[in-house]
Amino acid sequence: MKLFNINGTPLSLALYTDVTNSKELLDSMQAGTLEPEVAFLNASLIPDIFPVLAAAHKTLVAKSRDYLTTRTLHSELVYNYSGSKHITESLKRCGISDSTTYILATRFDATPDEIKAVEKLINGKEIDLEELEGRANQSQIQKHYKISASELGVSSLADAITCRIAARDAL
Numbered sequence: 001m002k003l004f005n006i007n008g009t010p011l012s013l014a015l016y017t018d019v020t021n022s023k024e025l026l027d028s029m030q031a032g033t034l035e036p037e038v039a040f041l042n043a044s045l046i047p048d049i050f051p052v053l054a055a056a057h058k059t060l061v062a063k064s065r066d067y068l069t070t071r072t073l074h075s076e077l078v079y080n081y082s083g084s085k086h087i088t089e090s091l092k093r094c095g096i097s098d099s100t101t102y103i104l105a106t107r108f109d110a111t112p113d114e115i116k117a118v119e120k121l122i123n124g125k126e127i128d129l130e131e132l133e134g135r136a137n138q139s140q141i142q143k144h145y146k147i148s149a150s151e152l153g154v155s156s157l158a159d160a161i162t163c164r165i166a167a168r169d170a171l
């Protein structure tokens with residue numbers, strides 16, 4: 001897991017491939033029995049780590065204002081990453097499904113024991129975060145975020161997603 005600091009709050013991220021137990025992870029997450037609580041994102045929709053950090057910052061701002069849209073801090077991160085105002089659609093699109101094999105796991109304020117517990121939860125191979133760009137499904141990302149070819153002519157995929165994350169509440 002790699003650690004990032006967002007305004008004094010640590011955020012741990014780990015990228016997994018060849019995950020075989022996404023159905024069990026999804027079931028325990030939906031039942032509220034996932035321990036420790038973790039956000040699982042569909043990593044094929046993530047071209048770079050920066051939009052995830054922007055969504056994490058937005059999540060922490062909402063928490064500081066007692067204004068979470070979803071039930072938990074970690075589901076709020078998935079919701080904020082989606083760029084959509086529809087909670088269920090956001091969690092389905094950007095979260096994991098029964099068949100997801102490529103997952104980004106994120107945890108706020110993780111202790112060393114919680115990091116080990118997260119690693120034990122996921123049956124897959126941890127890979128370096130640098131692999132995000134090469135493994136991103138660009139056509140799926142462009143469709144989901146409605147990013148045109150002309151926009152990509154002047155911006156990157158990660159920048160386009162970050163703009164949508166930041167501007168969602170203003171639209």
